[in-house]
Amino acid sequence: MKKHIEGRVWRFADNVDTDQIIPAKYLVTGDRDELAKHAFENVRPEFAEGAKDGDVIVSGGNFGSGSSREHAPRALLGAGITCVIAPSFARIFFRNSINIGLPLIECEIDAADGDILNVDLENGKIANKSTGVEYTFPSLPDFLMKLLDIGLIENTKRKLGTKRSG
Amino acid sequence: MGMTIAEKILAMHAGRGSVSPKEIVDATIDYVMVNDVTGLPAFEVFEEFDATPICEKTVLIQDHYVPNKDVASAEQAKSMRNFARRYGIENHFDVGRGGVCHQIMIEEGFAAPGRLIVGADSHTCSYGALGALSTGIGSSEAASAMATGELWFRVPETQKFTVEGELGDYVMGKDIILNIIGDIGVSGSLYKSMEIYGSAIVLLPLSDRITISNMAIEAGAKCGIIPPDEKVFSYLNDRVIGDYSPVYADEDAEYEDTFEYDAAEIVPMVAKPHLPENVAPASEVDVTIDQAYLGSCTNGRIEDLRCAAEILAGRRVHPDVRMIVVPASKSVFEEALREGLLETFMAADAYVAGPTCGACLGGYMGVLADGERCVSSTNRNFIGRMGHKDSEVYLANPAVVAASAITGRITDPGDI
Numbered sequence: 001m002k003k004h005i006e007g008r009v010w011r012f013a014d015n016v017d018t019d020q021i022i023p024a025k026y027l028v029t030g031d032r033d034e035l036a037k038h039a040f041e042n043v044r045p046e047f048a049e050g051a052k053d054g055d056v057i058v059s060g061g062n063f064g065s066g067s068s069r070e071h072a073p074r075a076l077l078g079a080g081i082t083c084v085i086a087p088s089f090a091r092i093f094f095r096n097s098i099n100i101g102l103p104l105i106e107c108e109i110d111a112a113d114g115d116i117l118n119v120d121l122e123n124g125k126i127a128n129k130s131t132g133v134e135y136t137f138p139s140l141p142d143f144l145m146k147l148l149d150i151g152l153i154e155n156t157k158r159k160l161g162t163k164r165s166g
Numbered sequence: 167m168g169m170t171i172a173e174k175i176l177a178m179h180a181g182r183g184s185v186s187p188k189e190i191v192d193a194t195i196d197y198v199m200v201n202d203v204t205g206l207p208a209f210e211v212f213e214e215f216d217a218t219p220i221c222e223k224t225v226l227i228q229d230h231y232v233p234n235k236d237v238a239s240a241e242q243a244k245s246m247r248n249f250a251r252r253y254g255i256e257n258h259f260d261v262g263r264g265g266v267c268h269q270i271m272i273e274e275g276f277a278a279p280g281r282l283i284v285g286a287d288s289h290t291c292s293y294g295a296l297g298a299l300s301t302g303i304g305s306s307e308a309a310s311a312m313a314t315g316e317l318w319f320r321v322p323e324t325q326k327f328t329v330e331g332e333l334g335d336y337v338m339g340k341d342i343i344l345n346i347i348g349d350i351g352v353s354g355s356l357y358k359s360m361e362i363y364g365s366a367i368v369l370l371p372l373s374d375r376i377t378i379s380n381m382a383i384e385a386g387a388k389c390g391i392i393p394p395d396e397k398v399f400s401y402l403n404d405r406v407i408g409d410y411s412p413v414y415a416d417e418d419a420e421y422e423d424t425f426e427y428d429a430a431e432i433v434p435m436v437a438k439p440h441l442p443e444n445v446a447p448a449s450e451v452d453v454t455i456d457q458a459y460l461g462s463c464t465n466g467r468i469e470d471l472r473c474a475a476e477i478l479a480g481r482r483v484h485p486d487v488r489m490i491v492v493p494a495s496k497s498v499f500e501e502a503l504r505e506g507l508l509e510t511f512m513a514a515d516a517y518v519a520g521p522t523c524g525a526c527l528g529g530y531m532g533v534l535a536d537g538e539r540c541v542s543s544t545n546r547n548f549i550g551r552m553g554h555k556d557s558e559v560y561l562a563n564p565a566v567v568a569a570s571a572i573t574g575r576i577t578d579p580g581d582i
């Protein structure tokens with residue numbers, strides 16, 4: 001996971017649900033690149049084609065609500081999204097994202113489509129280079145930071161390793 | 167300091183005397199469930215662990231796209247069959263033996279008071295109606311839970327909801343929860359536990375309580391717990407697997423917020439597109455419909471079918487409407503058959519199908535076309551949820567669905 005991100009903004013409103021992120025009819029694969037081809041297809045058809053590696057999503061509150069599909073953060077990672085910034089996240093989406101290494105930042109910021117953001121995950125700072133405004137956010141609890149960093153799969157392997165040797 | 171139900175269940179499963187909100191704990195889970203959609207990614211992740219699943223805690227349920235709707239979904243379902251066979255997982259409910267995952271978790275005795283249950287499906291919160299702490303998770307963590315029997319949890323703050331009094335005719339659990347969501351909004355309970363009390367809840371059949379807990383997630387909640395009573399214990403009597411011990415909140419438990427409702431003021435509601443918080447009394451919504459859907463983990467139980475059949479008996483579905491009835495499980499289907507309900511639906515020109523999620527998530531078998539409108543007993547009316555991005559879903563209780571199917575427009579059942 002990158003600790004310093006510089007990326008271009010895709011701006012979304014409140015209550016972006018996981019059906020919008022990846023419609024149910026594509027839930028027949030877990031492959032992030034395959035899923036990315038259909039990300040936001042119903043609500044922002046230009047996203048899948050236009051998203052570039054390093055882009056950032058800035059959204060209103062309750063991002064990722066609805067279905068538990070881990071396909072949603074997988075599709076975003078597949079599309080090259082490096083982090084999502086929103087005032088609040090739906091809880092299953094939050095867990096899924098942290099578990100698979102997509103950083104989420106709870107912060108309300110002003111940013112429009114195409115703005116360039118500088119994000120410092122470690123020190124909790126966001127600078128919108130297009131508007132010149134800076135923001136701070138509280139970093140995640142240590143446990144979640146570690147999980148975000150190593151990923152749930154590695155974390156589970158270590159846990160199983162400890163159990164076996166214990 | 168006293169604890170809420172969610173705090174107590176988490177403390178017990180984390181081997182701790184007490185826990186407080188916002189803490190992150192590792193807790194032992196009682197069951198982990200995946201369905202055919204969330205299963206495949208979980209099985210793929212599981213392969214990385216070089217482990218065997220804890221079979222007695224693992225439940226696999228085929229419901230979203232079964233009977234296999236196309237080759238891709240067939241492959242997905244096959245991966246679950248293979249996983250079950252490979253590890254000898256007995257709790258695998260395939261086509262013809264199961265139904266919608268949450269109904270199966272309840273009917274087959276996995277859900278019980280005091281248990282900590284996770285499922286890779288957001289409506290896992292349904293079992294709160296039986297006094298369990300159950301909540302939705304993702305596929306990777308389902309794999310992790312199958313391997314380790316544990317998972318991390320953030321201890322939620324708890325909100326207390328009380329509904330006092332008696333509900334009127336055709337007012338159901340659905341209307342209580344739609345009222346609450348209309349009131350607090352779709353993120354009103356984000357990360358939190360809802361605890362639901364009151365004389366109106368005590369009077370409700372278990373089926374309606376499940377509808378309430380089922381939709382807790384539509385307010386963003388982690389879980390929606392109802393303190394278990396005699397109705398729950400007698401339901402579980404000859405079906406529960408293993409022992410269980412009911413958990414109740416302490417007198418001095420600390421609630422972040424309290425909300426009170428008067429049951430007499432609640433009327434049959436609908437949630438208009440595209441959010442469950444867009445609620446209005448059914449009598450005040452004047453739109454025509456193309457489809458009426460009765461089914462799902464929200465309202466596809468025998469009590470729901472009885473209620474709709476009573477309204478449809480001797481009547482006909484409006485010629486411009488197709489009504490689709492999908493009992494939530496094999497045993498609901500069998501019971502509906504025995505009671506003659508399926509005959510009533512068919513005589514009214516409704517289409518009856520075997521248990522599946524299908525139309526509820528716009529998967530197959532009831533998908534909406536551009537501009538079409540559906541009144542549905544399900545739990546989500548998001549953009550494109552049941553089909554085309556410009557189709558619309560109005561959420562309602564089974565009585566409103568049946569009444570609307572007859573008139574061809576959203577209708578309060580009291581008006582026909």
Ligand code: SF4
Pocket residue numbers: 229230266267268287289461462463464522523524526527544545
């Ligand atoms: S019936 Fe609908 S809400 Fe319930 S589990 Fe199936 S798809 Fe999800």
